[in-house]
Structure formats: structure tokens, C-alpha cells
Amino acid sequence: MSTGTRRDWGLLGELDLYLLAEGRHEELWRVLGAHLVDGVRPGVAFSVLAPAAQAVRVVGDFNGWNGGGHPLRRVGTSGVWAGFVPEAQEGARYKFEVLGADGTVRLKADPFARAAECPPATASVIHRSGYDWGDGEWLAARSAGAAVQESPMSVYEVHLGSWRGGLSYRQLAEQLPAYVADLGFTHVEFLPVMEHPFGGSWGYQVTSYFAPSARWGAPDDFRHLVDTLHRSGIGVILDWVPAHFPKNDWALARFDGTALYEHPDPRRAEQRDWNTLQFDYGRAEVRAFLLANAVYWCEEFHVDGLRVDAVAAILYLDYSREEGEWLPNAEGGRENLDAVRFLRELNGTLARRCPDVVVIAEESTAWEGVTRSADHGGLGFGLKWNMGWMHDTLAFLAEDPVNRRYHHHRMTFGMMYAHSEHFLLPLGHDEVVHLKGSLLAKMFGDPWQRFANLRAYLSFMWFHPGKQLLFMGQEFAQTTEWDHDRGLDWQLLDLPGVEGHRHRGVQQLVRDLNGHYRAHAELWRRDSDPGGFRWIDADDADHQVYSAVRYDHDGTPLVGVFNFSPVVHHGFTLAMPRSGAWSELVNTDADCYGGSGVGNLGTVRAAPVPQRGLPATARLTLPPLAGLWLRPTEPEQVQ
Incomplete structure (x- = not known):
């Protein structure tokens, strides 16, 4: 990108400065920050954006943290300060000493630092990657694959610091890929790995956007983790936080003595929730x-997706603000028009540069067209978290079965809008913290009922149109809330007797659901096609039973029947899309999952008796609080 290497400009050329001023420099990390320079006179080229600063110096290990000998020069009218320090070497710590427009001197971490000290230390670290990637086969297959909307996606959400209690990137690479692959998930999603000072923010208050957290190792160690996951057949999604940043005085806030990165009007700058x-x-x-940062993680770290956090907070000027506390847009509305432009540009840039990377919106409102292309008035995301589906279904499962008939619609309402966007169904980390209890604890009933409800719910989720995400620990029915300061309760899997069997049973069910899901295109290829799903009966509130069919492009059906009553339904009549023999692909009440073993001995036969607009009818036994998946085992009979 750079067109010049003048020593007083660092690595910046005239084109770089032009693109920066236009907001279109997509590789800004290559020219701003700290860059090792080889050759006859080796050293480090430093540059930083601080347009309102009166002076900028670089201080660090190489000059005893005294910037008197290493001032940076202002580069024209660009707002960039740059210089060269021959004494600086890789691994040295540094900061920028900024004399702000307000006359205050601040020691600032480098916004473009590619490595940082481990918190609570706050310095930036000079770093150049030397990693040799081995995931070429994965990247080639990703490039040649179908669009994510027509591909299987089952996501395991992970907080790196507490999955097994503080493992390093290298140690995680030895354990996490094998575990995720064994359970059959297609992707992992990491809570933000960018450097953040407060562990209790789980990474959502970022101070060094270009640096993987030093808590778990060096940047190339994180590359190794991504590489190992890819070579194990697992995609990697990163949570990314362009909505807000913390107020730490050594980071982005009032960087040059003015509001540089934040909005100058506090009615738009302040996020009181956080x-x-x-x-x-x-x-x-x-x-x-921000655009360069998104490209950086996709290109420099080979990630397969970005999940954009708190999109609603970006889109709405009145988000979490009372009347009089927010500033309307130029048209008098509550939409942040600058943010809309940014999000469209973000998705357009990544679609052009990284067309096989998915960008996912964590967006909980009724904003129309989140996953519609910008050309058609949308924001251009690949997928959107379906928060409404999650809240509705969890509310239903918390009800006593005696009352569920009055809340029957909560489980079906999601299909009213399921094809309005490209959705991902999330059971994420926010639902198992802050006194909300674990996923198991949200289920109604005694221990047996809770486990049965959970198993049935998971089978319903995997059957429902949309990709799915499950936060770590819920795959084996963690009993307590997630605690970021310690590891998961892995010991539950080793408990003796019935209790341990139930936890292992949920884990086995997740393994089997993922396996069947990936093997049966009926469950994912037509997620965005209304013709790929049909209710058989969505209104059987008296029995608390839901039944539906998923179809592949060639018409191959897969039937799901879900009994959310603790009563066994014998001789239950069910309309079927095809006559002949059907096998129980999944029965969540099976002994191997910790259930009671009620079922149909593995086989159901449908007679050619039309019902509910379908050509056949079966009589079957529905286990209590259980889900069944049925697949045809005979060729379709032409009548």
C-alpha cells in the first residue's frame, strides 16, 4: 500500500495518507504502529495518529522510558507523527508520550500494537510475526465451499481463560481441537481475544485491538491455535467489539487531548451500561x-468469521439512553446514520477482500435487513443472532408442564419470522451468568425432568431452521453458572451412578446431534428457504407436542417430533410425508443419553393414509419430555 519509505515518515507514503484521510485504508496496520526495519541501519519505524497533539515522543526499554532523544515528527497535515529509533529491538516495551491539545502529557499504548504486555501491565510490545502456517488445505476448501447460509454450522462458544482453567494458547491447541472435533462442532467462537485490562469484561472492553491477549501467550502462539483448529477441520470465529472501548487513560480515550476515537459529544460518546x-x-x-482491524484478523490470523458485538448499541442513538440524553441524527431520527454507513462498508470490504469469511451480527432488535445486502437496503451481514427465539423458548422451558399449553406459541413463534433474515440460534454465555443460572437450571422440574427437558430442547434447536451455537459447559449440562475465574465443572462427567450417566448422556447427545446434523443436508442446506421446512402440527397444545418436516433440495424429508409433556403418548397419530419404514435417528429418551428408554424399538411404519395434507400416517409412541428425529429407510413409493 505504501508508496514511500522516507525515514521521517516511517513507512508511510502519500497514498497511505490519502487513504487514511478518506477512511479507506484497509491495511493501516502495515504502516502505523511499530515496525521492525532490516538492512544497513536496522531499527524500528514508529508512527501514530494524534492530530491535535502538540508533541509526541516514543519512550520504552530502549531509552530508559525517557523520550527526550526520540521525538516524532508531524507528517504534513495528516495528523500522523512518525520517526525512526535505531536502538529499538523486537520484544521491547514502549508507549507514546503525547503532549495533548489540553496541555496534559499522557503515556499512551500504541493503538496499532501487534503485541502488548500481560495485564495489569499496559505497555505495547514490538513484535513481528514469524509464523509458518500449515492450513493451506483448509483455506482452499473454505474458498471452494458453499455459502455459509447453505452449509452446516454448529458453533461451540469458548472463553479461552476458563475452558480448562487458564491454559495457554499452545496448551489449548493440544486439547481444544480434538475435543471440539470429537463432539462434531463445525466451528469454535472465541469471546474476544484482543488485549483487555479487566478480565471480568470477558474481553469485551478492548484496549489493544490488534494484539491477542498476552494472558495466554504470544501472538504467534494464538496463530498456532487457529492453525491447529483448521488442520483439525474446525473453523474459527472471533467476537469483535467495534461498539465501544474503555476509558483507561493510557489507551484510546482522549488520545491526543481531544476526543479522537470517541464521539466529541458525550450524548453520543457515553455508553453508560458499560x-x-x-x-x-x-x-x-x-x-x-476499525475496517483495517477487521481485515487484520481475517488476513493475518486466518479467522473464518467475526461476530460483531452489540450491533444494536451501534445502530441506535438512544440505545440505553433516557430522553434528553441522546442526540438525534440530522433527520431527527434515532438511527445512527454514520454507523449504518460504517457497517455497510465493513461488510462490503470483507465480502470483497475475504469473500469466504462470515460476519455475524449480535443484534436483538427488529432492525430490518440486517442480513440483506447493502445494494438492497440492508446492512450486509452473513448471519444474525436470533435472540428472540432464544428468549421465547427458554421462557417456555421454565414453565411447569401443567401450564405449557398456555405458552405453546413460544416454541413456534420463531418460525413466523425465521426466513426474514439468515439466523443463528444462540445459547450463549450471557444466558449463564449474572444469577441467570446454567442452561440445565433454567429447565423446569426435578433433576430427571430438567435433564429430559434439556435433551428435548437441544434436539428441537438442532432441528429448527438456522445455525446453532452452544456455550461451553452446556454440552455436558453444567449445573452452576459460568465463572470466568475458574474452569468448567469437568468433574461432573466422572460422577458415579445415575448422576454422572446423565451428564455424559447430554454430552453424547450433543455429539450425536452434531453428527446427524452434518450428515443430513435436510437440516441445513435450505435454512433460508421457506420450502425447506413445514409444520406437521404446530398447534397441539393439549398434548404439548410439536411436529415438523425438514426437506433437502431433492425432497428428501426428515421428521422431528417433540413432546414437552412428562406423559408418554402411546398410539400417537402423526401425519407423515412418505409411507413406508422410518427409523428413529434420534430419541433423546434413549438409555444411552440418560433417559427412560421409551420409544419405538428403532422403527416406525407409515401407512399410505393421507392426513393434514401429507400422504401418509404413522402411529408411534412419544417418550416423555423427548425429541424424536425420524428418517425414511425405504425408497419413496409412487402411488
Whole structure:
């Protein structure tokens, strides 16, 4: 990208400065920050954006943290300061000493640092990657594959620091890929790995956007983890936080003595929910910073997707603000028009540069067209978290079965809008913290009922149109809330007797659901096609039973029947899309999952008796609080 290497400009050329001013420099990390320079006179080229600063110096291990000998020069009217330090070497710590427009001197971490000290230390670290990737086969297959909307996606959400209690990136690479592959998930999604000072933020309050957290190792160690996951057949999605950043005085806040990265008006800058600051999406340099950061993680770390956090907080000017606390847009509305432009540009940029990378919106409102292309008035995301589906279904499962008939619609309402966007069904980390209890604890009833409800729910989720995400620990029915300061309760899998069997049974069910899901295109190829799903009976509130069919493009059917009553239904009549023999692909009440073993001895036969607009009828036994998946085992009979 750079067109010049003048020593006083660092690595910046005239084209770089032009693109930065336009907000369109997509590789900004290559020219800003700290860059090792080889050759006759080796050293480090430093550059930083600080347009309102009166002076900038670089301080670090190489000059005893005294910047008197290493001032940076202002690069024209660009707002960039740059210089060269021959004494600096790889691994040295550094900061920028910024004399701000307000006359205050601040020691600032480098916004473009590619490595940082381990918290609570806050310095940036000079780093150049030397990693040799081995995932070429994965990347080639990813590039040649179908669009994510027509591909299987089953996501295991992970907080790196607490999966097994503080393993390093290298140690995680020895354990996590094998575990995820064994359970059959297609992807992992990591809570933010970018450096953050407060562990209790789980990574959602980022201070070094270009640096993987040093808590778990060096940047190339994180590359090794991604590489190992890819070579194990697992995609990697990163949570990414362009909505807000913390107010730490050594980081982005008031970087040059003015509101540089945050909006200058506190009615747009303040995010009171998190006591953080919102980016100024209308400023070209800020857009360039964020766009380059998204490209950086996709290209430099080979990640397969970004899940954009808190999209609603980006889109709405009145998000979590009372009347009088927010500033309307130029048209008098509540939409952040600068943010809309930014999100469209983000998705357009990644679609052009990284067309096989998926961008996912964590968006909980009724904003129309989140996954519609920008050309058709949308935001251009690949997938959207379906928070409404999650809240509705969890509310239903918390009800006593005696009352569930009055809430029957909660399980079906999601299909009313299931094809309005490309959805991912999330059971994520936010639902198992802050006194909300574990997923198992959300289920109604005694221990037996809770496990049965959970198993039935998981089978319903995997059957429902949309990709799915499950937060770590829920795959074996963790009993307690997630605690980021310790590991998961793996010991539950080793408990003796019935209790341990139930936890292992849920884990086995997740393994089997993923396996069958990936093997049966009926469950994912037509997620976005209304013709790929049909209710058989969505209204049987008296029996608390839901039944539906998923179809592949060639018409191959897969039937799901879900009994959310604790009563066994013998001789239950069910309309079927095909006559002949059907096998129980899944029965969540099976002994191997910790259930009671009620079922149909593995086989159901459908007679050619039309019912409910379908050509056949079967009589079967529905186990209590259980889900059944049925697949035809004979060729379709032409009548």
C-alpha cells in the first residue's frame, strides 16, 4: 500500500495518507504502529495518529522510558507523527508520550500494537510475526465451499481463560481441537481475544485491538491455535467489539487531548451500561482504524468469521439512553446514520477482500435487513443472532408442564419470522451468568425432568431452521453458572451412578446431534428457504407436542417430533410425508443419553393414509419430555 519509505515518515507514503484521510485504508496496520526495519541501519519505524497533539515522543526499554532523544515528527497535515529509533529491538516495551491539545502529557499504548504486555501491565510490545502456517488445505476448501447460509454450522462458544482453567494458547491447541472435533462442532467462537485490562469484561472492553491477549501467550502462539483448529477441520470465529472501548487513560480515550476515537459529544460518546465510550463512526480515521482491524484478523490470523458485538448499541442513538440524553441524527431520527454507513462498508470490504469469511451480527432488535445486502437496503451481514427465539423458548422451558399449553406459541413463534433474515440460534454465555443460572437450571422440574427437558430442547434447536451455537459447559449440562475465574465443572462427567450417566448422556447427545446434523443436508442446506421446512402440527397444545418436516433440495424429508409433556403418548397419530419404514435417528429418551428408554424399538411404519395434507400416517409412541428425529429407510413409493 505504501508508496514511500522516507525515514521521517516511517513507512508511510502519500497514498497511505490519502487513504487514511478518506477512511479507506484497509491495511493501516502495515504502516502505523511499530515496525521492525532490516538492512544497513536496522531499527524500528514508529508512527501514530494524534492530530491535535502538540508533541509526541516514543519512550520504552530502549531509552530508559525517557523520550527526550526520540521525538516524532508531524507528517504534513495528516495528523500522523512518525520517526525512526535505531536502538529499538523486537520484544521491547514502549508507549507514546503525547503532549495533548489540553496541555496534559499522557503515556499512551500504541493503538496499532501487534503485541502488548500481560495485564495489569499496559505497555505495547514490538513484535513481528514469524509464523509458518500449515492450513493451506483448509483455506482452499473454505474458498471452494458453499455459502455459509447453505452449509452446516454448529458453533461451540469458548472463553479461552476458563475452558480448562487458564491454559495457554499452545496448551489449548493440544486439547481444544480434538475435543471440539470429537463432539462434531463445525466451528469454535472465541469471546474476544484482543488485549483487555479487566478480565471480568470477558474481553469485551478492548484496549489493544490488534494484539491477542498476552494472558495466554504470544501472538504467534494464538496463530498456532487457529492453525491447529483448521488442520483439525474446525473453523474459527472471533467476537469483535467495534461498539465501544474503555476509558483507561493510557489507551484510546482522549488520545491526543481531544476526543479522537470517541464521539466529541458525550450524548453520543457515553455508553453508560458499560461505562465505556462509543467510537465516532463519522470520522474517517476511526472508520479506517476499525475496517483495517477487521481485515487484520481475517488476513493475518486466518479467522473464518467475526461476530460483531452489540450491533444494536451501534445502530441506535438512544440505545440505553433516557430522553434528553441522546442526540438525534440530522433527520431527527434515532438511527445512527454514520454507523449504518460504517457497517455497510465493513461488510462490503470483507465480502470483497475475504469473500469466504462470515460476519455475524449480535443484534436483538427488529432492525430490518440486517442480513440483506447493502445494494438492497440492508446492512450486509452473513448471519444474525436470533435472540428472540432464544428468549421465547427458554421462557417456555421454565414453565411447569401443567401450564405449557398456555405458552405453546413460544416454541413456534420463531418460525413466523425465521426466513426474514439468515439466523443463528444462540445459547450463549450471557444466558449463564449474572444469577441467570446454567442452561440445565433454567429447565423446569426435578433433576430427571430438567435433564429430559434439556435433551428435548437441544434436539428441537438442532432441528429448527438456522445455525446453532452452544456455550461451553452446556454440552455436558453444567449445573452452576459460568465463572470466568475458574474452569468448567469437568468433574461432573466422572460422577458415579445415575448422576454422572446423565451428564455424559447430554454430552453424547450433543455429539450425536452434531453428527446427524452434518450428515443430513435436510437440516441445513435450505435454512433460508421457506420450502425447506413445514409444520406437521404446530398447534397441539393439549398434548404439548410439536411436529415438523425438514426437506433437502431433492425432497428428501426428515421428521422431528417433540413432546414437552412428562406423559408418554402411546398410539400417537402423526401425519407423515412418505409411507413406508422410518427409523428413529434420534430419541433423546434413549438409555444411552440418560433417559427412560421409551420409544419405538428403532422403527416406525407409515401407512399410505393421507392426513393434514401429507400422504401418509404413522402411529408411534412419544417418550416423555423427548425429541424424536425420524428418517425414511425405504425408497419413496409412487402411488
